[in-house]
Amino acid sequence: MNSMYFTEEHQLFRESLKDFLQKEVVPHIEKWEETGTIERFIWKKFADMGYFGLATPESFDGLGLDLFYTVILLEELQKINSGGFAAAIWAHVYLAMTHLNKNGNDIQKKAYLIPSVHGEKIGSLGVTEPFGGSDVAGMRTTATREGDSYIINGSKTFITNGVYGDYIILAAKTEPSAGNKGISIFIVDLDSEGVSANKLNKLGWRASDTAELAFDNVVVPASNLMGEEGKGFTFIMEAFALERLIMGINAHARAEHALDYTLQYMSERETFGKTIDQYQALRHRLVDLHADMDVCREYNYAVTAKMDKGDYVVREATISKLKSTKMADEVIYNCLQFLGGYGYIEDYPLARMLRDSRLGPIGGGTSEILREIIAKIIIDKKEYRAPSE
Template sequence: MSVDSIYFSPDVEAFRTRTRRFLRGHVTPHLQEWESQRRIPRDIWRLFAEEGLLGLHYPRAYGGRELSFFHSVAYLEELGRLGNGGFRGAMSVHSYMATTYLQMAGDHCQKLKYLKPAVQGEMIAALAITEPQAGSDVSGIRCAARTQGDRYVIRGSKAFVTNGLNADFLVAAVRTGDGEGPGGISLFVVDARAPGVTRTPVEKLGWHCSDTASVEFDDVVVEADQLLGRKNAGFLLIMKAFQLERIAAALLAIGETDCALELARTYANERRVFGSAITGHQVVRHRLAELMSHTEAARQLAYHAAWLHSQGKLAMSQCAMAKLRATELAVEAAGQCLQLFGGHGYLAEAPIAQLFRDTRLVTIAGGTSEIMREIIAESEL
């Protein structure tokens, strides 16, 4: 859909066109191969860095481009439109989730050591918050660090770490305070190859090209200068960073819905049943029209949340609404669009089948729909 928008300058639109061409040229042709290899080659991060895509919103001092936030909005939508959850997951965790903590809380040395190489595609970043026993309830994490002189020694388990195998460093949430609850959590940058770090791949329903790992920290020694921000102040940082994560999740999901609708529109216009194209049947035309209007509503909600974020506002409720609406729609749209393909949509290699598998994750990762509803209810009721 192309319409004038209050959010996008001609400059951003030109960037979007360039980025779409880049993604279609350098990513789309390889996705099937990466899906079967269960891995994205490291070179792709370097290629993205050369195109300037890994540091759109980061300062020039650390290799970034300091572009408007709506450049990131366009990039995230286009990543989603590739129609591959694993790929967009890997790239967005790197740029809009893991490295966010370095930008928010890292000092100059930490930014030079980790953020700059990540923006330049020389290092791959991962975020390790979730644990086998604690996902939605971040305050329940158990992975803990004890002090040993000036150093910390980390022990515990992390689950579902995107880029877990490819990563050079992990931003990890670790308990440093006594007792339980949100008060005693800190964030550390942990070298992924440090002694005591074990990474084990996990097999998933979808997101096949994204390397997801379980990570064990078995007395991993980290220096005091690997602590991000203040000791025991990690929980607030995580809650703040989640806002960007949710805006990104919404935009990526909208891109995926665009992709599902485009696949369905093309197929339903060509495939003939009972003497006419599938779209010749009113029930189908109306279903697609309905999904398209829901997509536009979700898109505008996500743009509004993105605009609030770009104005420096902490808009927890709007970010949660954007994530909830866009991700629930992505799951619904993938199912409804698959239906229009009949049996051809059920073939493992069909792009719509892959979207169906991949989008199932979006209402779970980055905060489940139930948690989004809780956040909205907390602030609105």
């Protein structure tokens, strides 16, 4: 553990979390991976331990802790080898609840944030649409004001927790002709009349429910508008920095887990009278992979420290996701190779890790889009400023 960022209290939290995951989550993982359904009881157990409230202020029943507690939660979730379960948890806490924490008013926080902290409501985030992912300004879902309500029509896709969740933080056009200035954010109950969900069949993240959602004349109270009309794009862009850093942290953690497992395997697997960790070609390749992981991990910690101080880390978080997810794919691909035929067998962890890792360079902004964002900052000298500035 890097003592530059982690205190003794952090370490105690990590050990407690490890114990909790082994006792309460790991025994159920195979079932959830097979069924694609995470049983509801585990949400309450997470809540009882305070894990949903790490970043939520105490005034709304959270713990108000620094971001390195979040790092620990993300890292340990990656080490139980279910990217889907991990995604369901962090999508609830750091996609849906982040918007409630930052942009919800007191009434909305009491109605949605506090129940989310207590595991009574499960949240999701709805930005991506079937006709466009990274092109947020091009979304087609609309919200039309009628009296004290908005009428929502459109669709969203690739929504984690969209099938079994309780609410969605939904982006929609309130002024379609205004481009990104016409986007607003709403809290929509997923059991509302006119909401329908189609569960998607995925390559990886099998334990999590991922939905394509349709909204057909869904009536939403005007009180469920977050902030003001037209502020949605700003809210989304601000939240992207945290989402991308989270995916970078997830990536270095799963790469570290893959390397630890593979090193143990190589120390036990013998060919021609010696363990395979004694073959120079394999030793040196593993060292290169470990070095790549270590560089990404240290970078991600440094970015976390900056974000925790309040810095607006759009460039750094984008780099984190771009480089860390690419690194994780390469590490896990090679670790599977080190296991030979056993790496291709589902009874060993690398097959699932390979499938789960592949979403890293896609979700939360594809690597191609991230390179263009970084190019605009570095080459075109574009400046991204915090909404309050």
